[in-house]
Amino acid sequence: MMDSLLVLIPVVWPLITAALLLPLTGRTRLQQAAALVSGGVLLASAMLLCARTARGAILVLPLGGWSPRVGIVWVADALAAVMLLFVATVSYATLLYAAGSLRGERERRYFYPLHQFLLVGVGGSILTGDIFNLFVFFEVMLLASFALIALGGRARQVRMGVPYVIVNLVGSALFLAAVGAIYGAAGTVNMAELSLRAGGGGLPGVFWGATALVLVVFMVKTALFPVFAWLPDSYPEAPVTVNGLFAGLLTKVGVYTLFRTIPLLGGAAPGGWQPALVAIAATTMLVGVFGALGRSTIRGVLSFHIVSQVGYMIFGLALFTPLALAAGLFHTLHNMLAKTALVFAGGVAERMGGSGKLYAMRGLARTEPWLAAGFFVAAMSLAGMPPLSGFWGKWFLVAGGLAAGAPVATGISLLVGLFTLASMLKIWNAVFWGEPKGQRYPGRGRHRGMLGATLSLAAMSLLTGLLAAPIFSHLERVATQLLDVTPYVAAVRAAERRDDHAEAP
Amino acid sequence: MIGLAAVLSGVLFACGLYLLLSRNLQRMAIGFLLLSNGVNLFVLTSAGLPAGAAPPLVGEGEGASRAPFADPLAQAFILTAIVIGLGMAAFLLALSTRHHDASGRDDVEGDDET
Numbered sequence: 124m125m126d127s128l129l130v131l132i133p134v135v136w137p138l139i140t141a142a143l144l145l146p147l148t149g150r151t152r153l154q155q156a157a158a159l160v161s162g163g164v165l166l167a168s169a170m171l172l173c174a175r176t177a178r179g180a181i182l183v184l185p186l187g188g189w190s191p192r193v194g195i196v197w198v199a200d201a202l203a204a205v206m207l208l209f210v211a212t213v214s215y216a217t218l219l220y221a222a223g224s225l226r227g228e229r230e231r232r233y234f235y236p237l238h239q240f241l242l243v244g245v246g247g248s249i250l251t252g253d254i255f256n257l258f259v260f261f262e263v264m265l266l267a268s269f270a271l272i273a274l275g276g277r278a279r280q281v282r283m284g285v286p287y288v289i290v291n292l293v294g295s296a297l298f299l300a301a302v303g304a305i306y307g308a309a310g311t312v313n314m315a316e317l318s319l320r321a322g323g324g325g326l327p328g329v330f331w332g333a334t335a336l337v338l339v340v341f342m343v344k345t346a347l348f349p350v351f352a353w354l355p356d357s358y359p360e361a362p363v364t365v366n367g368l369f370a371g372l373l374t375k376v377g378v379y380t381l382f383r384t385i386p387l388l389g390g391a392a393p394g395g396w397q398p399a400l401v402a403i404a405a406t407t408m409l410v411g412v413f414g415a416l417g418r419s420t421i422r423g424v425l426s427f428h429i430v431s432q433v434g435y436m437i438f439g440l441a442l443f444t445p446l447a448l449a450a451g452l453f454h455t456l457h458n459m460l461a462k463t464a465l466v467f468a469g470g471v472a473e474r475m476g477g478s479g480k481l482y483a484m485r486g487l488a489r490t491e492p493w494l495a496a497g498f499f500v501a502a503m504s505l506a507g508m509p510p511l512s513g514f515w516g517k518w519f520l521v522a523g524g525l526a527a528g529a530p531v532a533t534g535i536s537l538l539v540g541l542f543t544l545a546s547m548l549k550i551w552n553a554v555f556w557g558e559p560k561g562q563r564y565p566g567r568g569r570h571r572g573m574l575g576a577t578l579s580l581a582a583m584s585l586l587t588g589l590l591a592a593p594i595f596s597h598l599e600r601v602a603t604q605l606l607d608v609t610p611y612v613a614a615v616r617a618a619e620r621r622d623d624h625a626e627a628p
Numbered sequence: 629m630i631g632l633a634a635v636l637s638g639v640l641f642a643c644g645l646y647l648l649l650s651r652n653l654q655r656m657a658i659g660f661l662l663l664s665n666g667v668n669l670f671v672l673t674s675a676g677l678p679a680g681a682a683p684p685l686v687g688e689g690e691g692a693s694r695a696p697f698a699d700p701l702a703q704a705f706i707l708t709a710i711v712i713g714l715g716m717a718a719f720l721l722a723l724s725t726r727h728h729d730a731s732g733r734d735d736v737e738g739d740d741e742t
Binding site for chain 2: 270284296
């Protein structure tokens with residue numbers, strides 16, 4: 124009972140909250156307070172779920188009592204739990220930040236309910252055990268994100284949002300077609316069953332073609348090379364709060380789905396995919412970092428860096444060893460904290476200068492030391508300076524890459540780290556360093572919630588770096604469980620047997 | 629039957645993608661509708677369309693028909709997808725209205741800054 128509740132809460136609780144927030148439309152303060160309370164419950168439940176699954180337990184909830192082969196199952200293992208914990212953390216910080224950052228009635232009016240709907244989609248995508256429901260929750264997440272990215276509805280923002288909308292819609296259509304083809308070829312869409320059948324061999328070529336299409340769609344959602352172009356233009360145009368939320372959550376859900384599906388299905392795939400994945404990861408790192416160097420606004424640079432960082436995560440996955448996989452996971456979690464903190468700090472600076480252009484305003488380190496400290500910690504973490512979380516993410520990744528025999532891609536990851544540092548110093552130099560000038564609206568950026576959210580995320584990045592050893596050893600257990608797919612498959616199938624037993628007279 | 633459905637689904641895909649490549653938001657909305665219908669037909673076809681299959685309505689007891697019937701799960705997928713497609717189409721139309729209100733035009737111009 125307790126276990127079922129823990130699996131249900133990450134999806135159902137935000138849905139209930141959203142329904143309760145809608146009648147309060149227009150009463151923004153009340154909405155924010157309610158969303159904060161609800162976010163606290165979500166955070167607590169994610170912690171409980173982490174504790175419950177830490178020893179390798181896998182909670183399976185068959186909804187509606189159907190056998191998992193044809194019905195809907197939700198599965199919570201240690202990977203899902205740790206992702207949910209970080210999702211809840213980032214979303215809580217976003218709520219703190221939102222009050223000071225959202226501008227005007229147009230942006231404030233529907234933000235809080237939409238934020239909850241986004242969480243429904245994210246939670247569902249993480250917990251679902253079959254690919255059709257993954258499609259459904261992707262759509263829930265997308266629809267909420269479409270509305271959020273267009274929040275406020277400035278002409279330029281809508282224009283830049285259109286490619287985001289269209290690319291994701293086409294991606295979803297292809298995803299659904301691939302799910303249909305997989306169902307036609309394998310007779311089920313449950314991931315555990317698919318893993319079993321794929322391992323058994325004898326599936327037609329259609330199945331592998333459709334699986335490849337699904338992976339391409341996940342790559343679109345993750346913003347990997349060569350299907351990342353929807354991201355760098357649309358994100359900086361969204362309101363800062365939304366930009367931070369997306370940077371922390373959306374591409375990471377794509378990363379999560381790749382981490383979930385590739386070990387389940389990829390192990391049995393006909394060869395040749397692993398070098399391709401390593402090459403894609405390395406190219407993504409390079410393209411992302413060079414693209415970022417060419418941008419001229421704070422959030423433009425930061426958003427292009429999302430692409431580069433996603434490359435690191437997928438590099439860890441592509442190596443397919445427990446060490447590298449755990450490193451990829453560590454990097455994912457680190458990035459959710461550091462990237463959101465950076466976007467938040469950049470947003471405050473943008474508010475004070477009245478523009479996001481680099482060099483439009485300088486010297487924030489003198490006038491706003493706390494904000495500058497928050498930015499500096501997160502930026503150095505992203506660039507991989509010890510003892511921050513980003514350093515350990517890269518350290519483990521390099522160790523894993525060398526151990527797995529991929530020296531070229533490992534070298535590229537180090538090189539990209541250097542350019543990341545250059546990029547972060549460019550922002551630091553342009554915005555925070557030097558004599559104060561051009562700070563046209565200093566009062567607008569001084570908001571306790573905004574500063575608090577930025578600083579606490581940066582502090583958590585520091586803490587993750589200081590506690591790297593215990594966190595990483597936990598993630599190594601997670602990665603081992605993920606690579607050895609049998610516990611996952613066995614847990615889902617055990618739920619099926621239990622169900623058959625219950626139905627028997 | 630399967631051949632016909634496959635060709636029709638391909639035509640819907642092609643027309644939908646062609647329209648989605650346009651800069652005009654209303655054309656994009658129509659393109660999306662065509663594409664999503666093409667996908668629905670594709671899902672129905674890939675789950676198998678046995679000739680002369682009955683609808684998946686199985687009676688109770690011994691008298692139930694033993695004739696082959698269409699796969700109900702694929703139809704459930706499509707039903708869900710239709711609802712989602714409707715939501716997305718509604719959003720696209722709302723977006724094109726919003727874009728028209730904000731910029732006074734119906735097409736999305738190219739990017740001036742890179």
